[in-house]
Amino acid sequence: MIDRREFLKKSGLAAIGTVAAFSKSGSALLQEETADLGKSKLKEESIPVVISTWKHGIAANEASWKILSNNGTALDAVEQGVRVPEADPDVQSVGYGGLPDRDGYVTLDACIMDEKGNCGSVAYLQNIMHPISVARMVMEKTPHIMLVGDGALQFALANGFKKENLLTKKSKEAWLKWKKESNYSSHKLKGHDTIGLLAIDKAGNLSGACTTSGLAWKYHGRVGDSPLIGAGMYVDNEIGAAAATGKGEAVIKISGSFLVVELMRNGKSPQEACEIAVNRIVKKQPEYIDKYFQVGFIALDKQGRYGAYSVKNGFQFALYRNNMNQLLDSKFFIENQK
Numbered sequence: 001m002i003d004r005r006e007f008l009k010k011s012g013l014a015a016i017g018t019v020a021a022f023s024k025s026g027s028a029l030l031q032e033e034t035a036d037l038g039k040s041k042l043k044e045e046s047i048p049v050v051i052s053t054w055k056h057g058i059a060a061n062e063a064s065w066k067i068l069s070n071n072g073t074a075l076d077a078v079e080q081g082v083r084v085p086e087a088d089p090d091v092q093s094v095g096y097g098g099l100p101d102r103d104g105y106v107t108l109d110a111c112i113m114d115e116k117g118n119c120g121s122v123a124y125l126q127n128i129m130h131p132i133s134v135a136r137m138v139m140e141k142t143p144h145i146m147l148v149g150d151g152a153l154q155f156a157l158a159n160g161f162k163k164e165n166l167l168t169k170k171s172k173e174a175w176l177k178w179k180k181e182s183n184y185s186s187h188k189l190k191g192h193d194t195i196g197l198l199a200i201d202k203a204g205n206l207s208g209a210c211t212t213s214g215l216a217w218k219y220h221g222r223v224g225d226s227p228l229i230g231a232g233m234y235v236d237n238e239i240g241a242a243a244a245t246g247k248g249e250a251v252i253k254i255s256g257s258f259l260v261v262e263l264m265r266n267g268k269s270p271q272e273a274c275e276i277a278v279n280r281i282v283k284k285q286p287e288y289i290d291k292y293f294q295v296g297f298i299a300l301d302k303q304g305r306y307g308a309y310s311v312k313n314g315f316q317f318a319l320y321r322n323n324m325n326q327l328l329d330s331k332f333f334i335e336n337q338k
């Protein structure tokens with residue numbers, strides 16, 4: 001594994017080497033990049049909009065768009081959207097087929113939030129294919145926001161969800177291979193393809209959803225940012241919405257999605273807000289910056305303007321608006337070494 005010094009050298013930051021210098025380079029980038037993406041004034045027909053993380057966002061957006069284009073609500077759209085990768089065994093970072101923790105268990109985290117500020121969440125949930133729908137049920141049928149583990153499972157089963165084996169042959173084989181090669185204590189964090197999906201409907205209301213099997217080979221019982229309202233996802237219908245992907249520990253430390261929304265409240269464009277949040281992580285958590293590290297944010301504001309930004313290159317997001325669904329490369333803070 002490449003250590004941080006090596007990473008800095010290879011990425012051209014060796015001479016800088018300090019946290020302060022990271023932030024300086026960040027603000028230079030910030031100035032450059034805020035000129036275009038997310039700043040342009042959008043026309044009325046830009047609403048509805050769906051934005052989601054990674055390549056599997058394309059199929060998720062399709063499902064969301066069907067609902068939005070039929071005058072459906074953003075809440076229904078975000079739930080139905082993320083159910084697509086949850087059920088897809090080839091998406092090894094969400095729901096069915098997700099890579100397990102280091103003990104071989106697939107444990108799921110998810111949250112959902114609507115335009116009224118209602119929210120629901122499940123964490124460390126096992127054997128349920130659609131944690132996002134359980135999260136929505138927690139929001140709508142209980143006086144609570146979050147259920148975890150066995151309690152979340154009992155709640156799901158009592159409400160008509162079926163218990164299923166989510167560990168596919170492919171994911172089990174990957175886990176067995178990892179177990180053979182990996183030293184249990186030097187556990188490289190892998191898999192940062194959570195789906196976060198944000199939508200604004202024709203009525204101008206925002207909602208968001210986030211769902212994941214979390215980092216592969218994580219400690220059994222570990223919960224990331226994705227089910228935490230304000231970390232993995234946040235919606236404020238007056239302002240905008242945001243979602244995060246990547247190393248959850250880094251996102252939790254800055255209350256990432258809440259931060260992005262608050263930056264928009266303070267006048268930043270969605271693009272600027274994502275960039276500032278990424279800069280905050282790079283500046284405050286340099287100990288995390290290694291070859292495997294990634295965090296990305298997406299944001300959508302009340303006008304349908306969007307933003308996306310990541311720590312490293314390689315982050316993609318799917319954007320559906322003006323009847324077009326596109327996979328786009330996010331701008332990023334720093335190029336990973338080859």
Ligand code: SD4
Pocket residue numbers: 093191192193194195212213214215223224225226244245246247248249
């Ligand atoms: C987590 N944020 O559990 C998630 C990991 C992930 O895209 O896959 N993010 O930390």
